[in-house]
Amino acid sequence: MGAFERKISVSGAREHNLLDVAVELPHNRLICFTGVSGSGKSSLAFDTLYAEGQRRYIESLSAYARQFLGTLAKPDVDKITGLSPAIAIQQKTGGWNPRSTVGTVTGIYDFLRVLYARAGRQHCPRCERPITAQTAEAIIARILALPRDSRIQILAPVIRGQKGEHVDSLADLRRRGFVRARIDGQIYHLEQAPALGRHMRHDIEVVIDRLVIREGLRPRLAEAVENALAVGEGTLLVAPGEGADPKEKNHTGESGGGLGLTEELLLSAKYACTHCGIGFDPPSPQLFSFNSPSGMCLACDGMGTLHDFDPELLVPNPALPFFAPCIAPMRTVPGRWRRHIYQGVADHVGFDIRLPWKDLPAKAREALLYGTGDTHITFRWRYYGREWKHGGKFEGVIVELKQKYRQANSAMVRTYYEKFMRLRPCGECKGARLNAQARAVRIDGLALPELCAMPVKRAEEFLATLRLNATESLIAAEVLKEVRGRLAFLSSVGLDYLTLERTAPTLSGGESQRIRLAGQIGSGLVGVLYVLDEPSIGLHPRDNEQLLASLKRLRDMGNTVLVVEHDEVTMRAADLIVDFGPGPGVRGGRIVAAGSIEDLTANADSLTGAYLSGHKQIDIPEQRRPVDIRTKPKKS
Structure with a gap:
């Protein structure tokens, strides 16, 4: 049986508003599901085909593995045959781990770790x-x-x-x-x-x-x-x-x-x-992993950022004196023992601690918040008319608050302290996430965090002109081939402005979907059903054409690509169009037409076909609301 004759057959699909839908989808084709919103496109694509593919995959695993993955409910469908392993690439920005970056999601960072471990030149961090x-x-x-x-x-x-x-x-x-x-x-x-x-x-x-x-x-x-x-x-x-x-x-x-x-x-x-x-x-690949104890910056645990107390948030009312207390997380007036410690700091630095916070000199506020460093301070404890002296260092109120935050055993307490914090770059690694040794390995004068901080386009140019000796070139040839190919794909789908260090949670829905697509093309998987949710949304027409070329490339590798789309260019590029309707909700749930673009335009029941053929159009209003350019906005 030829590749074109192999197909996914669906019978009696009733998930959500689907009405006993039956359809045959050929393998290794670019298929477009279209129709009005709510007509059942996603119900068949994601909630039936993808969900059943995932369920069958999980059932094929051992009982030991299944206990960690759980079980998935079977979609409401009578029969599905010819179903390939399914991967969904949706426009969802939630669920990303903050440790995920553009580099890790696409797999580029893993290859760069190998490149720097094998061809990098170690320098002394000091x-x-x-x-x-x-x-x-x-x-x-x-x-x-x-x-x-x-x-x-x-x-x-x-x-x-x-x-x-x-x-x-x-x-x-x-x-x-x-x-x-x-x-x-x-x-x-x-x-x-x-x-x-x-x-x-x-x-x-x-x-x-x-x-x-x-x-x-x-x-x-x-x-x-x-x-x-x-x-x-x-x-x-x-x-x-x-x-x-x-x-x-x-x-x-x-x-x-x-x-x-x-x-x-x-x-x-x-x-x-x-x-x-x-x-x-x-150097080993683990040295360049910010998820491994071997390579991560221990100050920020490889996150590149830290929650740190902000003095402006700590002191909401600067008119209060220190002992009031003016520092909000202290909440109550310090006891006698803590008061004599703070008074010792005031005596050592030379300021009146009874003054309002706003009237204290900068060096006084610095000492109270951040401590006095390694300076030895003499503290005087007075009790029942007698005085005892003891000495030591003063680490500062912020260090005390950090200890309380780390030792907090409930999420509620940690959330309370986080109200007085701001996220800032790690002072140790400056946001690079890696330890000092990893940051000191360079290729052609560039460290790995510096390369990841470049936009994709500049990173491409750097790697294209990389200067390596004969031995290094031999070692790095295959790795560079993979990295350059994936960077080129990111550029081809209009993401050349992103940096490899960009964290995944900060990506938009369209960006994250194309990032996932880059990772899938780079993986080289064959015989997979890819289900995509409106990948063209928000794209410039030039980038849309490049995206379609990437989808066709994924198809030509031997995969079935199923796209839920409203874009006309994508519909005309598809090998098969399945039109749902005729309306949304209870008025939908049926397949109105399926076939080529010509089949849709010839079908009188297809609303999509009517617009594609030009029989129906969205009229441009003859008269628009007048705008008075002389009208100035009112001041608030």
Whole structure:
């Protein structure tokens, strides 16, 4: 049976206002459902064909998978045969995750992650010098430079942020003679390693050696570094000795002191800044994912924005003094203990805290809201005629409010605090979403967030003239081909003004539909039923022609494209038109005509056909409402 003869057959469709509709739709064709609003187009396209396609797909999955997806009700239809897997591309702006962007929805960002991981050049986030390979001798010298008598552990990373129980990996370490490992931040004997959650991400670093920095250590340290680099595939960790507090015991039952080393050192034989003494993991696609702990900015959790308290919202009535309180979320007058803290800040900075907020100097308001930094302040506590002094830092009212917001255990409390907040770019990543290492990887002088901040048209031009050496060109050839193709499609449907970093919830209905369409064309799926809801709405005629070319391309790939449309150009371009009517609601629900454009225009019952043939027209009013250009708008 030929491709043209294969078809979707529908019998007895009664969803919503459909009246026992029966129709045959050929596969691999561009089909247009038309008719007046409310005549049943969407009821057949989305609520019958698409809904049944989704229901059958879910029923084909295992019982384990179905428990997460739920069940879908069967549409009110007697029979549907020849139905392909269905994908709906509707004009809905709701339901987007704020982490979704134009780049992630179209799949372009995933290819760019691979491109930067394989062809990007790492730079130091601190000094911006290019990263060079670090020799084992340089690593040994860096460790020996630690303060004398420092207790350290040499660790080799084996598992980094991977899900699974990792039973085989732990067993392999035991077979190779290793005794201890750090699992998710805790040291364990490998014989007593805990059972790991299958669906959780885990870090496993094997303990190569435990050392104390002193004379004569170099031979033993050199052996430990060599073993660690071999096990860790070029990367090792230098951690403080077990238990920074000598009284504190770990899971091995042993104690120790971490004298001299207060934070871990990551040293790499592949990526290290010799000037700053910083080592890095080799770039991987996960490093450039703002949805992964490996790559996201930890300050904003990869969102690029933060809810932060706004001083203007915090102080609705500046005429009140601080203790009134003038800061709304404080709600009640501070107690005696808090008052002596704030008075200590006032004495240290030098202002009268009893003045109205609006009369306080700028440095006073800054100190009360944002703290005094690392400055040591002496506070005086007076009680029953006696005075006690104590010192410390003052972090500010906003830090206190942030802690209350984070610790809030109810949505109602968080909503209350959010009334005094505004969304602003993250101060750490400046809205780039990625951590410092990822932001310091460049291709032809451009970091990934900078590329994503370009309009699609400029990004196309940059990638078209990308300067790579022979090795990088060989690595990047296929990735660049995919990225350039998807960028070209976005341009072809009139979206060349968008940036890849643009968040999906900010897109209009038409933009989001065309973005989804770009992702589907890029996926290369074949044998799918695509159902679209008025994709031409709001488009310039030039962009509409480009959209039709894209729909035909989707059809020519071996898919059935079903479009609910009112646009004449789309109707004339369709392989098959199905006209619903004759009216809306109870006066509709039937197929008035189906076939080519000629079949519709020849059918006397088809209202759409009458307009397409020119027998009916929308008359231009002979007389319009007069406008007096001398009339000026009234001032409000």
